[in-house]
Every structure is written in C-alpha cells, then in structure tokens.
Amino acid sequence: MDLTEQINQLEADLLELGSLLEKSERKRVQDLLKQEQKKVEKELSVKQQQKEQQAKRQADPSAASKAAYTVKITNYAWDQSEKFVKIYLTLKDVHKIPTENVEVNFTERSFSVLVKDLDGKNHQMTILNLLYPIEEKDSFKKLKTDMVLVMCKKQTSKKWDCLTTVEKQSKEKDKPSVDEKSDPSDGLMSMLKKIYEDGDDEMKRTINKAWSESQEKKIRGEDMMDV
Template structure:
C-alpha cells in the first residue's frame, strides 16, 4: 500500500509538472520543468517495475522456472561504507554456485530489494526501505563472492552515513533524547532492567526477578542495621 501511495503521488506530481510546462513561456523555466519531468518519470518507472515484481512474487507467479519452493526472509547482514558506496554484506552459503542471474537486486532512490532464486530449494529475500540518504540507482550493483553477496549502493553525495536507514536514525535520536545527564542513575538502571525484563525470554525474566528479590532483601537488612 505504501508503494501504491508513492506511485499515486508521483503520478499527481507529473500531471502538475506537465500542466505547468504547457502554460510556461520562459525557456529557462521550461528547461527546469523538463528536467523535473524526466526525474519524476524515471522514478515512476522504477516504482512501477518494483510493484510489478512484488505482485508476481506475492501471487506465486510460476512463469519463471527458477523460482521454486518458499521464500526465506533475510534479517542478518553487515554493512560498511567508503566515500562513494554503502556496502551491505549478506552471507548465503553456496550462493556463488548458482547461476548469476538468480541473484537480483532492485534499486530505487532510497530502497532496495535483494532476491535470490532457488538456492538449495528455497528463495531468499531482503527488503531495505527508507535508506538514510538517496542512492544513484544506475550506479548501484551487487557482487557475488564465495558464500556472500555484497549489495553496492552508490552514494549521491560523498558524506558519511551514521546508520543505514531512517528508522535506525530515529531510534538513535529517541535514545539520545531519553538520556538525561542530571537524571538519577538508579532510575536509568531501573528503566533498562524493565526493558530487558519485558523483552527477555523466561530464563532472563527469572534471572532478573531473582536478582531484584536478593537486592531488596539486602536493602531491608541494611535498613534494620541502621535502626
């Protein structure tokens, strides 16, 4: 649905640019509008292609004989960067042994979909949306190495990325805003323990509960001694 909304917005923008182009009499303005028209049309084409690919995969399109079995979502990856590229490292055992055309990456201005067909009877997919900064779609690519694929996202500006996605950036900003230098350290510790307890498994919860009980007992004994 989010992709459909983006396509609708781009279509509306394109219509408005075309209207302005028809009514404009200034060559310089026309030139700028044409550049914007080409930019929107390019992005619109990419989004439509992406929607079509996703639609085929979701509907289980079997027109491609290499797409077999079920699809495994990839959640683990590493990344680093150079002046020109952001590199995402995805480990997949045996990926170098399958046909190169079975390893696909579809790029848009701020996202990419990584898809591997029929690796050990399964497909593998990873979608990364809302990259921290725009990327150059035409200059982005992928490299297949032994048991690994590197997704190469070409930066449009040679600046350092603090994180990979906008979501990670917002999370860091939220954590930073929640940190108060003047706050009671014990309150911060309690908040952290509550978070770990809430998100932890049963063993973690038992460990924290035991530590809390022992801490309270020690505190009670200390209070009795003071009296």
C-alpha cells in the same frame, strides 16, 4: 559470452597451461603455472555446474517455479567507504548459481534482493528508508564465494551512522533524555527506585542496608556540627 563459450575458453586455457608446464624447467615457473592451473580448474568446475543447472531448467521450463518457498534474508552486515555503502549477505553456494538468478533493484532510498532457486528456495530481502539517498544507476551487485555484495553509491560523501532512518529513530528513542535544569540526584533516586522495585529480596535488603547506613552517617555528621 554464453556459458558454453566460457567453458570452451577455460578448457583451452587448461590445455595451454598443461603444455607450458611440460616444457618448463624452472621450479618457480612450474609452481606459478600450477597455481594458475588450479584457479582455472576451479572456475571451470563452477561454470560446468552452472551449465548443468541451465540444462535442467531448459529441459523442464517450470523448474524455476518449483522452488519450495521464499525465505527472507534477515541477517546481514554493512560497511561503508567514502563513496559506497556496502551490504554483505552470506548465502552458501550463491556463487554457483547463474548470475541472472541474483536480482538486485535500487531506488533512491531503497534496494531489494531476490536470489532465485538456491538450494531449492528463493531468498529475498528488501531494505526501505535508507538513511540518505543513493545513486540508482551507479549502484550494483557483486557475487563472491558464498556471498552477495550490494554496493549502494552515495549521492553525497558523508558518513552514515546507521543504514536506515528507522534504525536512527529507534536509537534516538532508546537514548535517555537529559534535562539540564533537573537535579542530578533526582535521576539517581529514580534509578535506585527502579532497581529496588525490579530487584529480588536480596537486592532489596542490600539497598535498604545501604540506605540506612547512609542516613546514619548523615545524622552523625549533623550531630558533630551541632557540637
């Protein structure tokens, strides 16, 4: 169904809702009809805006290529269920542009998003090296108010600790290594040494004072044992 037909159907729905509202006598029924009326009016407004944009593009075929520039989408959030990994991209008014202006392509270990002609710009995002493989054919997009939701269908129902293998490698690299055979005090001394080297004069005086007091207590303890 094209935009013109969708608009015609919504306008017909509004007329019928108005007719039912005039005939209804129960307040609860009237309230329900008014709620539905507002929903249809909002949907109709969005479709009319889409049709206006479509008419502009048809009048000027080069309009789609006149987006000032392409910007990268760098901010996103992600979540997961047993079957899907969900990526949330917040883009103001994205629900007002034609659905075909939002392209999402999937491979087994990646996906890319291209939003065309939104606020005079194209918006692009590519995620490579997904942590686990996904089902390309069963993955899809959803357009919500000010948001693109990318649904990646998991091949296996396992929990993802992160979105990509790059993130996983980064986490493993930053994770401090532990040598089970090493003396725990060696790690403490290394940490104190780093704090001392990186600290300001006040920090160095504090560490020196604490070290001196510790040594004095150790010496006093040894003297007591000799007695």
